[in-house]
Amino acid sequence: xxxxxxxxxxxxxxxxxxxxxxxxxxxxxxxxxxxxxxxxxxxxxxxxxxxxxxxxxxxxxxxxxxxxxxxxxxxxxxxxxxxxxxxxxxxxxxxxxxxxxxxxxxxxxxxxxxxxxxxxxxxxxxxxxxxxxxxxxxxxxxxxxxxxxxxx
Amino acid sequence: xxxxxxxxxxxxxxxxxxxxxxxxxxxxxxxxxxxxxxxxxxxxxxxxxxxxxxxxxxxxxxxxxxxxxxxxxxxxxxxxxxxxxxxxxxxxxxxxxxxxxxxxxxxxxxxxxxxxxxxxxxxxxxxxxxxx
Numbered sequence: 630x631x632x633x634x635x636x637x638x639x640x641x642x643x644x645x646x647x648x649x650x651x652x653x654x655x656x657x658x659x660x661x662x663x664x665x666x667x668x669x670x671x672x673x674x675x676x677x678x679x680x681x682x683x684x685x686x687x688x689x690x691x692x693x694x695x696x697x698x699x700x701x702x703x704x705x706x707x708x709x710x711x712x713x714x715x716x717x718x719x720x721x722x723x724x725x726x727x728x729x730x731x732x733x734x735x736x737x738x739x740x741x742x743x744x745x746x747x748x749x750x751x752x753x754x755x756x757x758x759x760x761x762x763x764x765x766x767x768x769x770x771x772x773x774x775x776x777x778x779x780x781x
Numbered sequence: 782x783x784x785x786x787x788x789x790x791x792x793x794x795x796x797x798x799x800x801x802x803x804x805x806x807x808x809x810x811x812x813x814x815x816x817x818x819x820x821x822x823x824x825x826x827x828x829x830x831x832x833x834x835x836x837x838x839x840x841x842x843x844x845x846x847x848x849x850x851x852x853x854x855x856x857x858x859x860x861x862x863x864x865x866x867x868x869x870x871x872x873x874x875x876x877x878x879x880x881x882x883x884x885x886x887x888x889x890x891x892x893x894x895x896x897x898x899x900x901x902x903x904x905x906x907x908x909x910x911x912x913x
Contacts, residue, residue: 637797641804648808655815659911660828660836662878667898667905724887731883733890734831734909741833752894 663737668721668749680718682708683751686736688727701736705743712744723751824853828910829883836908841878842871843908846893848884864893868900880908 684704685693694704711718720740724733733750740748824845844864845853852859859867868874877897881890897905 637801641797641801644801644804644808648804648811651808651811651815655811657815658821660821661832661834661909661911662836662906663831663833663909664904664906667894726886726888726891728887729883730881730885730887730890731829733887734829734833734883734907738831738833750894752891752898754895754898 663734663741665737666749668719668751680711680716682711682718682720684720684722684736686722686724686728686732688725688729688732690732701739705740705745708740708745709743719747719749720745721749721751822856823880826880826882827884828880828908830912831909832912833909836911841876841906842873843878843880844893846879846881846885846889848882848886850885850889850892852893861892865896865900868897868902874900874902876904876906877902878906878908 681695682704683695685696687693692699692701692704694707699707708718708720722733722736722740724736737748824847826845826847842855847853850861852861852864854864854867868877879890879893894905
């Protein structure tokens, strides 16, 4: 019996075309999202009864919890004690003006991964701020007002 | 010298097999690992990397904020001063997505968020690029 050899060339052609199609049409872009609550003077959801953790984030990766310089792990530990005690609490992340978006997101990601969920992003409600372009010399030194009592 | 054409033919075809195998593997990889969908237009905004919540693909008003503070709202470039007016005129004020560049300063983000807060947007999402 003579075995007839199958010619592989056409199938390779088709597979190549399919491969090129899938390589071009495929998309590996993957997104994530997070919803942010804003904390400002005008925010209605704020309540002064809740324990407040105000976390200041600086450009050089230094953090303050209620104006006290602390390591991020200590800040998380302090907040987590509230979480464990099931106290009503709010965590306000207040980035410094020159902090970039990536750092804000990293902090939020870090907190959420540590089961700290009541996050708010502090916004500065300053009507006098009219400059369209950021000028570091025009920065206001006044701390933005946030409702609620800071934790001692 | 006597050449055996049949044997030569066989060797040639056999040599193609590893290539075909690899191409098949690549094909299967792209078919399984990738998703065929339209590349989302990001307007050169380099999103910050963070894996927080699952991204839900839906039609939602989106503001792109580049690192220099330039804004694109629903595919239209808009001036910062017009943002308030534009937001005031949108129909669905319940949700809004911000796609901000990773180099955007908190100062500029604050300016945008202030306007959104004044327009009473109920839920604001920040879009990020998933960590690898």
